[in-house]
Amino acid sequence: MARKSAAPQRRTDQLSRDTIVAAAIDLLDASGEDGLTFRALSERLSTGAGAIYWHIANKNELLTAACDALIARTLTMSATAATPEDTIRALALNLFDAIDAHPWVGSALARALGQMPMVRILESLGRPIRDLGVPARDQWTTVGALLNYILGVGGRNAANGQLARTQGLDRSDFLETVSAAWSGLDPVAFPFARGLAAQVRTHDDREDFLAGIDLILRGIAAPRPRRRG
Amino acid sequence: MARKSAAPQRRTDQLSRDTIVAAAIDLLDASGEDGLTFRALSERLSTGAGAIYWHIANKNELLTAACDALIARTLTMSATAATPEDTIRALALNLFDAIDAHPWVGSALARALGQMPMVRILESLGRPIRDLGVPARDQWTTVGALLNYILGVGGRNAANGQLARTQGLDRSDFLETVSAAWSGLDPVAFPFARGLAAQVRTHDDREDFLAGIDLILRGIAAPRPRRRG
DNA sequence: AATAGTATGGAACGACGTTCCATTAGGAGC
DNA sequence: GCTCCTAATGGAACGTCGTTCCATACTATT
Numbered sequence: 242m243a244r245k246s247a248a249p250q251r252r253t254d255q256l257s258r259d260t261i262v263a264a265a266i267d268l269l270d271a272s273g274e275d276g277l278t279f280r281a282l283s284e285r286l287s288t289g290a291g292a293i294y295w296h297i298a299n300k301n302e303l304l305t306a307a308c309d310a311l312i313a314r315t316l317t318m319s320a321t322a323a324t325p326e327d328t329i330r331a332l333a334l335n336l337f338d339a340i341d342a343h344p345w346v347g348s349a350l351a352r353a354l355g356q357m358p359m360v361r362i363l364e365s366l367g368r369p370i371r372d373l374g375v376p377a378r379d380q381w382t383t384v385g386a387l388l389n390y391i392l393g394v395g396g397r398n399a400a401n402g403q404l405a406r407t408q409g410l411d412r413s414d415f416l417e418t419v420s421a422a423w424s425g426l427d428p429v430a431f432p433f434a435r436g437l438a439a440q441v442r443t444h445d446d447r448e449d450f451l452a453g454i455d456l457i458l459r460g461i462a463a464p465r466p467r468r469r470g
Numbered sequence: 471m472a473r474k475s476a477a478p479q480r481r482t483d484q485l486s487r488d489t490i491v492a493a494a495i496d497l498l499d500a501s502g503e504d505g506l507t508f509r510a511l512s513e514r515l516s517t518g519a520g521a522i523y524w525h526i527a528n529k530n531e532l533l534t535a536a537c538d539a540l541i542a543r544t545l546t547m548s549a550t551a552a553t554p555e556d557t558i559r560a561l562a563l564n565l566f567d568a569i570d571a572h573p574w575v576g577s578a579l580a581r582a583l584g585q586m587p588m589v590r591i592l593e594s595l596g597r598p599i600r601d602l603g604v605p606a607r608d609q610w611t612t613v614g615a616l617l618n619y620i621l622g623v624g625g626r627n628a629a630n631g632q633l634a635r636t637q638g639l640d641r642s643d644f645l646e647t648v649s650a651a652w653s654g655l656d657p658v659a660f661p662f663a664r665g666l667a668a669q670v671r672t673h674d675d676r677e678d679f680l681a682g683i684d685l686i687l688r689g690i691a692a693p694r695p696r697r698r699g
Numbered sequence: 700a701a702t703a704g705t706a707t708g709g710a711a712c713g714a715c716g717t718t719c720c721a722t723t724a725g726g727a728g729c
Numbered sequence: 730g731c732t733c734c735t736a737a738t739g740g741a742a743c744g745t746c747g748t749t750c751c752a753t754a755c756t757a758t759t
Contacts (some may be wrong), residue, residue: 289708351625355648367662386682393622396580419584433596453615460689518739
């Protein structure tokens with residue numbers, strides 16, 4: 242007896258949130274931010290968009306979940322080091338490497354404001370910050386400063402990855418272009434940027450990131466000026 | 471004599487890049503990042519998408535141009551203050567206020583890597599950093615740290631604005647939700663975040679931002695440890 | 700066997716960025 | 730004056746996206 246349409250073949254294994262998140266991470270790693278679409282996801286999981294939406298509210302939630310899975314994996318690697326400073330340094334470097342390897346994490350983090358992935362990072366930074374002797378009333382701003390710095394670097398890294406993918410030029414080509422552009426800036430209006438053009442070509446992102454962390458750590462250690470009132 | 475189709479009525483005034491950028495800024499301010507579409511832009515300028523594309527390469531370039539116009543306007547307001555520290559503080563606060571008033575600038579900045587708006591900020595930070603006595607070899611990382619911190623805050627602000635617009639809840643509602651969520655976290659796994667839940671509700675973004683700038687300034691002023699090698 | 704709730708796969712909708720194209724105004728050369 | 734050429738315009742059309750909808754099929758529970 243003929244049905245109205247051919248019956249769609251059903252899967253035997255159940256689809257699950259974790260399966261979907263794992264597939265999303267694969268897609269993001271393979272094709273960048275733009276690679277995560279419900280069509281590509283459907284094909285990869287041999288299903289339809291509707292089935293995915295049964296487990297996931299929307300794309301943003303999926304992106305945050307993928308980001309959280311990766312951040313959680315990254316943070317569990319970070320053990321405590323000899324000093325609180327070294328713990329923070331190691332933690333920050335682990336995050337940098339993770340974001341560098343998966344640039345989409347940078348932009349996903351920025352959109353996951355008070356949610357799990359950020360909370361995890363906050364928590365991991367919290368203990369060493371307390372161990373540094375930062376008084377309770379300063380802990381909020383201190384961890385915030387570190388977090389914002391890391392987010393800033395992460396966001397830049399995400400933009401870098403996105404640019405490289407869409408423009409099709411690799412990192413050194415891009416840096417060469419920027420360096421040349423800065424060299425050609427008006428020397429009266431932009432003397433400082435002109436002077437930095439050479440470093441655009443030769444700098445090392447990872448070293449610079451760590452130098453920034455060290456700078457902030459020095460700021461944390463420095464005595465605070467007396468408050469007003 | 472009848473033509474194939476009604477002749478489209480032509481404008482007498484010329485469309486220009488500046489006109490388009492100005493209209494884009496209006497749309498972004500009025501309706502957020504998602505408010506800038508070529509359809510809305512076409513309607514506002516009483517033209518078609520094709521005419522806009524004659525002056526602008528693509529949406530990303532338009533967004534960067536809008537961002538640059540606003541950043542340029544913001545930075546020209548910033549005069550030099552009594553001390554280099556105060557100059558940096560004033561500059562950073564001007565940027566914060568601009569991003570706070572126009573949240574889309576935060577995410578536009580992140581995507582405009584080596585381009586004009588970033589160069590402008592870099593340049594404005596460069597002079598006071600030199601005046602602080604930062605040696606030439608450290609200026610790159612120093613200005614980078616400040617820039618990344620500002621970008622991080624900007625990105626968070628952008629996400630905030632986007633969230634508020636799409637979810638339809640205002641800032642205090644959102645903070646209340648986050649604070650409640652953090653209070654409900656597992657006290658064993660997340661003691662630090664739990665302890666910060668109250669501050670989520672009561673903190674002041676602008677003050678915290680300035681506290682972060684001060685922290686970094688203290689780090690800049692602190693003596694650097696001797697290098698290896 | 701009947702039913703209710705859970706889960707699936709794919710079609711359809713509306714909106715977006717971008718491309719294409721027919722058309723027009725304005726000036727240069729004659 | 731007229732013709733050409735180019736800069737510019739306005740809107741239709743294309744392909745893709747996130748999301749919604751719905752007919753269908755499994756799986757317990759009665």
